[in-house]
Amino acid sequence: xxxxxxxxxxxxxxxHASICIHLNDDGNVEDARVNFMSLRGFEKFVEGxxxxxxxxxxxxxxxxxxxxxxxxxxxxxxxxxxxVPTPAGHKLRELMQTISHAEDKLLHFFxxxxxxxxxxxxxxxxxxxxxxxxxxxxxxxxxxxxxxxMAKMILDRFSKKTIHPVAGVPGGFAKPLLEEERVDxxxxxxxxxxxxxxxxxxxxxxxxxxxxxxxxxxGVIKTGFIGTVDNDGALNLYDGKLRLMKPDMTFEEFSxxxxxxxxxxxxxxxxxxxxxxAKSWNEGFSMDLENPKGIYRANTLARINVAxxxxxxRAQAELEEFRSLFGRPAQATLLYHYARLIEEVYACERAIExxxxxxxxxxxxxxxxxxxxxxxxxxxxxxxxxxxxxxxTDENGLIKSANLIVGTTHNLxxxxxxxxxAARLLIKDGTYDEGTLNRxxxxxxxxxx
Amino acid sequence: MxxxxxxxWLNSCSGCEISIIDMGERLLDVLQVAEIVxxxxxxxxxxxxxLGDGTSLSIPSADVGIISGSIRNHEHLEVARExxxxxxxxxxxxxxxxxxxxxxxTNSYHNxxxxxxxxxxxxxxxxxxxxxxxxxxxxxxxxxxSCYALDEKIKVDIYLPGCPPHPDHIFHALxxxxxxxxxxxxxxxxxxxxxxxxxxxxxxxxxxxxxESPAYGEPGEPIDKMRCLLEQGFLCMGPVTRGGCGGDGILxxxxxxxxxxxxxxxxxxxEGNQRLDMxxxxxxxxxxxxxxxxSTSLLxxxxxxxxxxxxxxxxxx
Numbered sequence: 011x012x013x014x015x016x017x018x019x020x021x022x023x024x025x026h027a028s029i030c031i032h033l034n035d036d037g038n039v040e041d042a043r044v045n046f047m048s049l050r051g052f053e054k055f056v057e058g059x060x061x062x063x064x065x066x067x068x069x070x071x072x073x074x075x076x077x078x079x080x081x082x083x084x085x086x087x088x089x090x091x092x093x094v095p096t097p098a099g100h101k102l103r104e105l106m107q108t109i110s111h112a113e114d115k116l117l118h119f120f121x122x123x124x125x126x127x128x129x130x131x132x133x134x135x136x137x138x139x140x141x142x143x144x145x146x147x148x149x150x151x152x153x154x155x156x157x158x159x160m161a162k163m164i165l166d167r168f169s170k171k172t173i174h175p176v177a178g179v180p181g182g183f184a185k186p187l188l189e190e191e192r193v194d195x196x197x198x199x200x201x202x203x204x205x206x207x208x209x210x211x212x213x214x215x216x217x218x219x220x221x222x223x224x225x226x227x228x229g230v231i232k233t234g235f236i237g238t239v240d241n242d243g244a245l246n247l248y249d250g251k252l253r254l255m256k257p258d259m260t261f262e263e264f265s266x267x268x269x270x271x272x273x274x275x276x277x278x279x280x281x282x283x284x285x286x287x288a289k290s291w292n293e294g295f296s297m298d299l300e301n302p303k304g305i306y307r308a309n310t311l312a313r314i315n316v317a318x319x320x321x322x323x324r325a326q327a328e329l330e331e332f333r334s335l336f337g338r339p340a341q342a343t344l345l346y347h348y349a350r351l352i353e354e355v356y357a358c359e360r361a362i363e364x365x366x367x368x369x370x371x372x373x374x375x376x377x378x379x380x381x382x383x384x385x386x387x388x389x390x391x392x393x394x395x396x397x398x399x400x401x402x403t404d405e406n407g408l409i410k411s412a413n414l415i416v417g418t419t420h421n422l423x424x425x426x427x428x429x430x431x432a433a434r435l436l437i438k439d440g441t442y443d444e445g446t447l448n449r450x451x452x453x454x455x456x457x458x459x
Numbered sequence: 460m461x462x463x464x465x466x467x468w469l470n471s472c473s474g475c476e477i478s479i480i481d482m483g484e485r486l487l488d489v490l491q492v493a494e495i496v497x498x499x500x501x502x503x504x505x506x507x508x509x510l511g512d513g514t515s516l517s518i519p520s521a522d523v524g525i526i527s528g529s530i531r532n533h534e535h536l537e538v539a540r541e542x543x544x545x546x547x548x549x550x551x552x553x554x555x556x557x558x559x560x561x562x563x564x565t566n567s568y569h570n571x572x573x574x575x576x577x578x579x580x581x582x583x584x585x586x587x588x589x590x591x592x593x594x595x596x597x598x599x600x601x602x603x604x605s606c607y608a609l610d611e612k613i614k615v616d617i618y619l620p621g622c623p624p625h626p627d628h629i630f631h632a633l634x635x636x637x638x639x640x641x642x643x644x645x646x647x648x649x650x651x652x653x654x655x656x657x658x659x660x661x662x663x664x665x666x667x668x669x670x671e672s673p674a675y676g677e678p679g680e681p682i683d684k685m686r687c688l689l690e691q692g693f694l695c696m697g698p699v700t701r702g703g704c705g706g707d708g709i710l711x712x713x714x715x716x717x718x719x720x721x722x723x724x725x726x727x728x729x730e731g732n733q734r735l736d737m738x739x740x741x742x743x744x745x746x747x748x749x750x751x752x753x754s755t756s757l758l759x760x761x762x763x764x765x766x767x768x769x770x771x772x773x774x775x776x
Contacts, residue, residue: 015511021503024473026534030598031511045598047534050470051573053580055564060752062669066721067759070561073474073623121480121501135509139502141490152487159483166481170716171704173474173481173623174723177716180670184717186678275583280597284583373678378671400581407668408752413580444509451503 012040013440017447020044022122022139023459024074024394025418029450030280031433037440042433044426044454049282056412061087061381061403062180064412068399069174071416074117077110077165078392078417079399080175081248086399087180089267089386091407093379098372099182104248105364106169106178107390109195111247111357112202113161114393115350118458119209120154123347126452127217131224132445157205164195181377189371196365203324203358210328210351218348227435229343229428229453231299232257234288234306235315236420238391239263243318245356247391253316254288254306259339261316262290266389269398273415278422285423286415297427299434305427308395308420309457310349315339320352322359328352343428346456381407392417394458418459428453462637465497465521467542469535470562470606471528475553476500478623482630489630492637496521506538520545523636529555529562529763530607534600543613550617550632556609557620558725559763563606566767567755570602608763617642620701622723622760627706645703648727649711649720652702654683657690665750666741667692675717682710688719694751696722699736722760732766734758 018028065083069076165172255261275284287304296303395417507513524546701724734757
């Protein structure tokens with residue numbers, strides 16, 4: 011009878027999960043898996059509620075990316091009620107989403123992930139965290155806190171409520187952007203872009219080179235990828251078509267409304283969350299490390315792998331450098347961090363583009379909507395992956411059914427595989443320590459679940 | 460001397476933790492006087508030890524325990540009890556912890572109904588499901604029969620409602636705790652702190668759904684020039700919701716965005732019933748409560764404490 015290692019809870023991630031590693035009598039890994047512990051049942055309890063209320067209910071799925079759920083939900087309700095948001099309403103939504111991406115990536119990189127790289131994966135757990143970074147590098151920490159707070163407060167001041175936002179509404183946005191607000195936000199976003207470029211350089215000099223060996227082996231698996239692209243094949247976070255790519259780079263593209271033709275979800279006995287897989291590949295589902303079937307990944311690395319290019323110049327230059335180093339598609343799991351910083355640059359550049367568009371201050375921000383029967387699929391790229399909200403309404407515009415596939419959900423299978431791979435790589439003949447177990451968790455943290 | 464703080468999240472979304480981080484540079488000040496000993500969102504302390512071989516769940520002891528989220532499964536319950544045992548004071552952070560919050564909308568349904576829907580959606584592989592094995596249950600905590608506010612299961616010393624609580628309130632509460640002074644939090648309703656223009660009871664008979672913009676004059680006009688949203692005919696939960704969402708800035712947040720209040724700070728009195736109180740308020744003003752499309756949503760933030768229950772089903776046999 012072997013031994014069970016129970017890493018619970020997985021820390022410095024957003025959700026509730028644990029890792030169970032079963033060792034055989036020789037102390038080698040027999041099985042390693044991730045248990046996803048929570049079920050809240052939004053799909054059920056939104057039934058019967060007025061559809062226009064959903065963007066203010068489902069944002070509670072996630073307090074880190076509430077804008078994503080808020081906006082995907084608004085898009086789904088637009089679809090149910092057959093309304094097209096006004097141009098300014100559409101742009102204000104994208105502006106909020108893009109700035110929220112910029113804020114989120116700073117939060118993840120510095121507050122959650124960086125300790126493993128800046129303090130070190132084997133350091134004492136008491137200092138291996140953002141508080142340790144504050145003590146070790148107070149100057150950088152102060153700057154990080156200031157910049158992340160600046161992005162957050164742009165959202166807060168303009169939209170009035172940014173954790174669990176309310177300003178997106180079916181038909182558009184609840185309030186227009188004033189010219190003086192536009193000028194102020196533009197100035198701040200330029201400062202945040204400078205910080206994003208600084209962070210990129212910092213990571214390329216101080217972080218990634220030191221861990222190149224780890225990056226090339228830890229949690230590495232071979233999968234397909236999903237992400238949203240525009241008509242030119244460039245990465246888009248707010249709107250576009252979904253591109254589902256196989257490991258060999260061949261891909262299919264489809265409208266989010268057709269997601270059930272391409273994606274299906276498996277029920278797994280050790281997880282409340284279901285595990286999605288690519289149904290359209292017609293190969294079934296398997297998490298076998300040597301020969302996975304139907305497995306694709308979402309989130310930053312996936313998006314920059316499926317996109318032919320970035321739509322903004324600085325981000326494009328970073329993507330080209332990334333591809334010259336790691337190829338396309340890049341499969342190394344820890345490269346999610348690198349991809350995250352490229353997207354950070356894109357998000358800042360894109361926000362600036364939107365703010366330089368004169369239409370953004372148009373006061374016609376909201377089209378009137380009428381409740382009615384219909385179906386709407388709202389999709390945005392959340393920081394953690396492709397987010398799908400699918401609603402149907404009855405003739406009074408009350409929710410008849412709702413189906414949700416949340417960003418991280420796409421990665422549940424891959425996270426499980428990366429942990430399995432990392433455990434087998436690192437635990438040999440019963441030899442492991444706290445640092446080893448933390449490295450296994452690093453394979454999870456890269457996905458920012 | 461530093462105050463030791465342990466923090467946990469249960470059936471939650473992490474919004475409360477982000478609100479702590481949203482204290483911004485004040486967070487750095489707090490870290491000068493508070494020593495965080497346990498906080499899964501940001502640091503690596505484990506229930507079963509660093510080598511994952513412990514046999515019972517343990518959390519380090521602390522002067523102050525902060526808990527966000529409601530209690531929905533057996534792990535939440537075990538963690539909440541351990542926190543109570545290890546911490547001198549327990550703060551219920553956020554409306555999920557104080558009143559059940561949005562996830563307590565699930566209390567309108569039996570677990571079986573929720574599981575049945577979630578594992579049979581349009582994108583789920585249903586045919587492959589082995590009915591005999593039932594729903595997932597290996598190494599994951601079983602659900603409780605309902606979604607509970609914290610004080611239904613453990614004693615709570617301090618309530619800090621809000622979805623999420625404003626960073627200003629979190630900051631003031633932590634400072635008061637460190638200094639040993641009384642924590643003072645807003646206890647009036649949203650309405651009492653809302654400066655929109657009220658012209659008094661009168662002609663309004665029907666409520667409209669929030670499908671169009673309210674009238675608010677010029678785009679930059681402050682909200683004290685805007686007519687009360689309830690008087691404009693939109694359901695606004697301000698009369699029956701605890702105020703304070705605007706923090707030190709005072710102005711109610713959603714109403715400042717030209718959007719009516721939905722009650723995220725929970726009832727004005729801890730034990731209040733937001734649905735009953737709102738329906739009473741509407742009826743006493745001569746407004747037809749049947750003009751609401753449904754009323755379960757009025758308890759969307761406070762469905763714990765037995766406020767929301769599954770529909771009664773008459774016995775068939």
